[in-house]
Amino acid sequence: MAEDKIVVDVLTLDSVQCAACGYMMESMAAMPAEVQELIEYKEWSIKNKTGIGKFMELKGKVLPSIAIEGDIVFPSIIPQYEELIDEMVKRAKTPAVAEKLEAARETGFQFDKITENLKKAGCGQSTRSDS
Amino acid sequence: MSKQMLIDAYRGKRTASAPWVPYSGVHCAFLINEKADDFLKSPELMAKGIVHTAKQYKADGIPLLFDLSVEASSVGCELKWWEDNVPSVATHPCSEKTPEEAGLTIPTKNDGRWPTIFEAAKLAKPQLDDLDCAMMGLVCGPLTLASHLAGVRIFTDVYKNPEFAQAVLEYAGMVCEAAVGFYAEMGCEIIALVDPVASQIRDTTFREFVTPHCQPAIKAIHNANLTSSFFICGDCTKVMDEVCKLGTHGFAVDEQLNMNFIRDKAREYGLGFGGNLKLTLSLSLGLISPREDAIVSLAAGGSHGYTFSPG
Numbered sequence: 001m002a003e004d005k006i007v008v009d010v011l012t013l014d015s016v017q018c019a020a021c022g023y024m025m026e027s028m029a030a031m032p033a034e035v036q037e038l039i040e041y042k043e044w045s046i047k048n049k050t051g052i053g054k055f056m057e058l059k060g061k062v063l064p065s066i067a068i069e070g071d072i073v074f075p076s077i078i079p080q081y082e083e084l085i086d087e088m089v090k091r092a093k094t095p096a097v098a099e100k101l102e103a104a105r106e107t108g109f110q111f112d113k114i115t116e117n118l119k120k121a122g123c124g125q126s127t128r129s130d131s
Numbered sequence: 132m133s134k135q136m137l138i139d140a141y142r143g144k145r146t147a148s149a150p151w152v153p154y155s156g157v158h159c160a161f162l163i164n165e166k167a168d169d170f171l172k173s174p175e176l177m178a179k180g181i182v183h184t185a186k187q188y189k190a191d192g193i194p195l196l197f198d199l200s201v202e203a204s205s206v207g208c209e210l211k212w213w214e215d216n217v218p219s220v221a222t223h224p225c226s227e228k229t230p231e232e233a234g235l236t237i238p239t240k241n242d243g244r245w246p247t248i249f250e251a252a253k254l255a256k257p258q259l260d261d262l263d264c265a266m267m268g269l270v271c272g273p274l275t276l277a278s279h280l281a282g283v284r285i286f287t288d289v290y291k292n293p294e295f296a297q298a299v300l301e302y303a304g305m306v307c308e309a310a311v312g313f314y315a316e317m318g319c320e321i322i323a324l325v326d327p328v329a330s331q332i333r334d335t336t337f338r339e340f341v342t343p344h345c346q347p348a349i350k351a352i353h354n355a356n357l358t359s360s361f362f363i364c365g366d367c368t369k370v371m372d373e374v375c376k377l378g379t380h381g382f383a384v385d386e387q388l389n390m391n392f393i394r395d396k397a398r399e400y401g402l403g404f405g406g407n408l409k410l411t412l413s414l415s416l417g418l419i420s421p422r423e424d425a426i427v428s429l430a431a432g433g434s435h436g437y438t439f440s441p442g
Contacts, residue, residue, distance in 0.1 A: 013411060014216070015219075016213060016216045016217070016219045017216050017217060018327060018364065019199055019275050019278065019279075019327045019328050019364075020327050020328045020330065020331050020364060020365050022219060022220075023278050023282075023283045023286070023328055023331070024331075026282060026283040027283045027286070030282060030283050030284070046411060046416075047411070047415060047416070052416070062365065062366040062387055063365065063366075063387065064331075064365070075366070076330060076331055076365050076366040077331055077332070077333075078283065078286040078328065078331040078332070079286070080286060080287040080290055080291070081284070081287045082287070082291075108284070108287075109282065109283060109284045109287070111223060111226045111227075111282050111284075114221075114282075115211075115221060124213070124216075124219070
């Protein structure tokens, strides 16, 4: 199951300092529980070397951006819930994952576990040049 | 240091040279060896840091603070504090309810962190006047405030639930107007609406949901005979014309835009402009020379409505 998870990379300046970056991260952290089980997401801050490396690897052009399975899908656009689901469905690794995502299309964002989800995604934890 | 030269540039006028503003924010805390959270909670430390920074950088103007959580925290958003950064908004009171349903009211100067900020301004203002340095008030713009209030759903609601989005944004616009009144009372000569997330939407959305809700705040700045600006971050190319049509005296952008492009836009609309020094690439990461970046910016910006400042 772990290998079926959809990988989402969020390229940021710093999700604490930059509101746009913060809400890009929140668009993933507010995904409902049934979607959280299907995705793996992480913040890559350009303030440190690994973040710069990911930015180069994904051929990022602007900050913030969301990449799904290695494709920059939302460059400087905070996506709508349904747009995010649709782009993840397109890149689902198995029909079963695509089906589960489609089933969650009407659920909408949920805010009860945002803090916990952001922490899991490393939000604000690696935004220093020495981190 | 020249307050008047900065005001002239912000209003799109020609100046003898380009004035300079460090958007220093919690960097002021770093310069006086204090933690960001301690700094932002203490009027004395804030005033000390701002005045120290203005002197050290020979600034023509300096923001009293650069913290977009102030308005949100004054109407009930909870904050997460950081030792080396501005606070981030942790809860959204309008994630399920309109501001009216959530019982939100327009903040007074006694709410939230406003008393601390008033006290800091009282201490800093005479010292900045002695330095001939303008004190700037930075107000969280309506879309960023709406995001703080409703969370990321606001970016879906502008399409799927426009009545809800309008209700949140209308309230946000009124809070912005109130914040303008506070900064005017503190003695700020320049007041800017700072709306970083407004770069992350389409131009049609900007026109419908941002432009109208900036107007009460812009009107309040102009009614107080003060100078107005609109700060936006990120790649705002797609909304740049909308920014220019807002009715402010000028605007400022970050390092992701081409300086020649924004200079030409500013000239086209007769506005002041600034920003764009490579804060990340140069000052933070050192990937390009700060000196060369500054020279390139000064050459492109010229001395017609341009303020030399970080992006």
